[in-house]
Amino acid sequence: MLDKEAAFPTITVTSNAASLQDHAVQDHVVQDPALAATTQTRKADHIRICLQDNIECREVTTGLERYRFVHNCLPDLNRDEIDLTTQFLGKTLGSPVLISSMTGGTEQAKQINYRLAEVAQQYNLAMGVGSQRVAVEKPELMPTFDVRAIAPEIALFANIGAVQLNYSYGVDECRQLIDGLQANALILHLNPLQECIQPEGDVNFKGLLNKVEELCRQLSIPVIAKEVGNGISGAMAQRLIDAGITAIDVAGAGGTSWAKVESERAENPIQHQLGITFADWGIPTADCLRQVRDIAPTVPLIASGGIRDGLEVAKAIALGADLVGLARPFLQAACDSEAALHERVELLLAELKTVLFCTNAATPNDLRKGERLKQI
Numbered sequence: 397m398l399d400k401e402a403a404f405p406t407i408t409v410t411s412n413a414a415s416l417q418d419h420a421v422q423d424h425v426v427q428d429p430a431l432a433a434t435t436q437t438r439k440a441d442h443i444r445i446c447l448q449d450n451i452e453c454r455e456v457t458t459g460l461e462r463y464r465f466v467h468n469c470l471p472d473l474n475r476d477e478i479d480l481t482t483q484f485l486g487k488t489l490g491s492p493v494l495i496s497s498m499t500g501g502t503e504q505a506k507q508i509n510y511r512l513a514e515v516a517q518q519y520n521l522a523m524g525v526g527s528q529r530v531a532v533e534k535p536e537l538m539p540t541f542d543v544r545a546i547a548p549e550i551a552l553f554a555n556i557g558a559v560q561l562n563y564s565y566g567v568d569e570c571r572q573l574i575d576g577l578q579a580n581a582l583i584l585h586l587n588p589l590q591e592c593i594q595p596e597g598d599v600n601f602k603g604l605l606n607k608v609e610e611l612c613r614q615l616s617i618p619v620i621a622k623e624v625g626n627g628i629s630g631a632m633a634q635r636l637i638d639a640g641i642t643a644i645d646v647a648g649a650g651g652t653s654w655a656k657v658e659s660e661r662a663e664n665p666i667q668h669q670l671g672i673t674f675a676d677w678g679i680p681t682a683d684c685l686r687q688v689r690d691i692a693p694t695v696p697l698i699a700s701g702g703i704r705d706g707l708e709v710a711k712a713i714a715l716g717a718d719l720v721g722l723a724r725p726f727l728q729a730a731c732d733s734e735a736a737l738h739e740r741v742e743l744l745l746a747e748l749k750t751v752l753f754c755t756n757a758a759t760p761n762d763l764r765k766g767e768r769l770k771q772i
Contacts, residue, residue: 441661443499447728451656453675458650458702459682460711464772471756478752479759480745484719485581485618485643485696487551490520491745492713492760496700496721497524497555497583497622501531506540511730513543515737516550519745522719524553524583528573529560544578553620554579558586561607562600567614574617581618583645584608589626589677593658593670605639612640618696623647625654625701627679630687633695643696644688645721649678651702652724682715689716706747713760714769 591597622645659671699712700721
């Protein structure tokens, strides 16, 4: 039995804290202490900056505000019997909520991940870990990602930056990070804009789709393609699916702007201005959902990117999402306290249940039926 007071102390975000979106993990990569230190510093910067208020998109929105549910004044339901149970990639989940990939790589990050994993286990939520590249550069940091002992039953997703496949990373390294987590799926995150602005960005994306296809062919678990906040269009989703990607996480624009985050870390005026110029770049989350669902009616689909409450979770489901990911709201709560994180989850699920009840939907899938959601 885990001693919660010891395992989940108050988390102080310092310059050693860990990042929300980074890159990959490998074993045969040269373990350069200077490179590892750079990655850890970047991760610390990311989590510190992502807790600020000024890194949200301002001009572009998720697009979810363009939709409104039709209220049902006499639902033929008992609210207490509403069932949030969801199937995703062969796993039964307690609700259609994903704790999106956030962090790992330092002691503070370990505390955050343990806290997130504990709540994921209690509510049977899916969870993705942050990018694991730092654990290749410094293998002793892998335990900061490994939450299986905390959450033995959850759907757990490993995470690597797809671009790292062009930087000496391959199938063996992906298997290493999957095995290290006993993961149920692998997230390949796609972040070309972030890499352009990041001081130490990896910008060679040439021929990457072929390597993604080879990876999908050789791995025995599902591979999820995920953007980091600029969106996946219908056309690009089709190419990824054709390459063997099992599921799509659209991660559209309207929430955290990684261009803004990297602008805050800029080492020169050009990098800083690039982040400002492209702060609102991307495809709104709602538009991504509609595009991908139109071209792929049955592909497992995750909505993320600026989702902040249960009402928005419900809208994303009504637009075609099977699972809905949130990152920043969970990060903020987890850095506050264990109690705050539990309260955040309880509120989120209560909001979702309220939408279902007031639209006469007994299950999340029912939100897609009939004329429950209208564009305004």
